[in-house]
Amino acid sequence: MLFAQRIEHLKPEGAYVVLARSQELEAQGRNIIHLEIGEPDFPTPAHVSLAGIKAIAAGQTRYNPPAGLVSLREVIAEVAGKQRDIQINPRQVVVSPGAKPNLFFPTLAVVNPGDEVIYPDPGFPTYEAMIGIAGGVPVAVPLLESKAFSFDLEAFDRLINDRTRLIILNSPSNPTGGVIPLADLQHIANAAQRYNSWVLSDEIYVKITFDNRAVPSIASLPGMADRTIIMDGFSKTYAMTGWRLGFGIMPESLAAKVDLLMTHSVGCTAQFTQIAGIEALTGPQDYVRMMVQEYERRRNLLVSGLNNLPGIHCLKPEGAFYVFPNIQGTGKTSLEIANHLLEYGVAVLPGTAFGKYGEGYLRLVFANSYENLERALERIDQALRNL
Numbered sequence: 001m002l003f004a005q006r007i008e009h010l011k012p013e014g015a016y017v018v019l020a021r022s023q024e025l026e027a028q029g030r031n032i033i034h035l036e037i038g039e040p041d042f043p044t045p046a047h048v049s050l051a052g053i054k055a056i057a058a059g060q061t062r063y064n065p066p067a068g069l070v071s072l073r074e075v076i077a078e079v080a081g082k083q084r085d086i087q088i089n090p091r092q093v094v095v096s097p098g099a100k101p102n103l104f105f106p107t108l109a110v111v112n113p114g115d116e117v118i119y120p121d122p123g124f125p126t127y128e129a130m131i132g133i134a135g136g137v138p139v140a141v142p143l144l145e146s147k148a149f150s151f152d153l154e155a156f157d158r159l160i161n162d163r164t165r166l167i168i169l170n171s172p173s174n175p176t177g178g179v180i181p182l183a184d185l186q187h188i189a190n191a192a193q194r195y196n197s198w199v200l201s202d203e204i205y206v207k208i209t210f211d212n213r214a215v216p217s218i219a220s221l222p223g224m225a226d227r228t229i230i231m232d233g234f235s236k237t238y239a240m241t242g243w244r245l246g247f248g249i250m251p252e253s254l255a256a257k258v259d260l261l262m263t264h265s266v267g268c269t270a271q272f273t274q275i276a277g278i279e280a281l282t283g284p285q286d287y288v289r290m291m292v293q294e295y296e297r298r299r300n301l302l303v304s305g306l307n308n309l310p311g312i313h314c315l316k317p318e319g320a321f322y323v324f325p326n327i328q329g330t331g332k333t334s335l336e337i338a339n340h341l342l343e344y345g346v347a348v349l350p351g352t353a354f355g356k357y358g359e360g361y362l363r364l365v366f367a368n369s370y371e372n373l374e375r376a377l378e379r380i381d382q383a384l385r386n387l
Helices: 014-027 046-057 070-084 101-110 125-133 153-159 182-194 252-263 271-282 286-307 334-343 370-385
Strands: 093-096 116-121 137-144 164-170 198-202 228-233 246-249 362-365
Touching: 014 334, 046 271, 070 093, 070 228, 070 246, 070 271, 093 101, 093 252, 101 125, 101 164, 101 198, 101 228, 101 246, 101 252, 116 125, 125 137, 137 153, 153 182, 164 182, 182 198, 286 370, 334 362, 334 370
Parallel strands: 116 137, 116 164, 164 198, 198 228
Antiparallel strands: 093 246, 228 246
């Protein structure tokens, strides 16, 4: 049987491949420290879970509008608008089961076959996948360690052109933890307006930042509200990965098209999940602050420890819960080092799992306990000394 060409480019996400291999080793009795999966190790806040439980008990398990409950869209518009200092109408909000539909569906809605789409490399693997599904031409722009993993603007200027239909940004970034500074966003915004391009800004980690770092949104810049799609969600900030709850913010005309794509694909997002989302946004935020403080403590441990190891240099990430150390000093490839560390009981991802410009780097997740991170550093030290 033959399959459609639109899916021929798809490949597994690296994190799940390494997870499967790690679990095979665990089944053999090996102890593995998991630093490969980007998932909070904290439970969902109790008051959020309770709101979802109460909603189920109350029978809030029915179909609802494809774009989401009006009550949740209103809360998202208020909270997300205040976070980014912009005015958002609830009609601009589309709620989705997980955040990925608000990556895929806006891309399907604006990209025609043959259109070029600029995206960050190293970057979240779904970007390249969804560009290909839409029939677009993926155009990778390197993220530079010398710029704290912001865009290589010289490469960006060479690559953007009249065929560029969409520019994808991710700040704070997966896998680097880098934040795009305001000056770089302004440069990108000017180019987007000059070439009449859409911008899709993945801001899923916007509330996980360190050192009192502000994360600007390109949507807040003059002239960008009418061409920017913001993707955000609850999985990372509120440790709600399994609840599958995300949202997009975009011009009303595009939101109406994405609403139709939701209608004819997933139908709608679970009602009780959305009730829990309202509680997450309107309830106490001290749990989020606690998580971020603990992430920052872990980040400091991991960065300091990695920088004391032979052949490794690691920048301090400004957001998210990833470090992206440079391992070129080991003389080995990213995959070789990642495989070597797994033999010593530490599961990490090679930088190439996020694109060709990730060669020479690893991604480590610090959404794991402080004690496990200490043990991981000991094992990595031993592994590198035994190369």
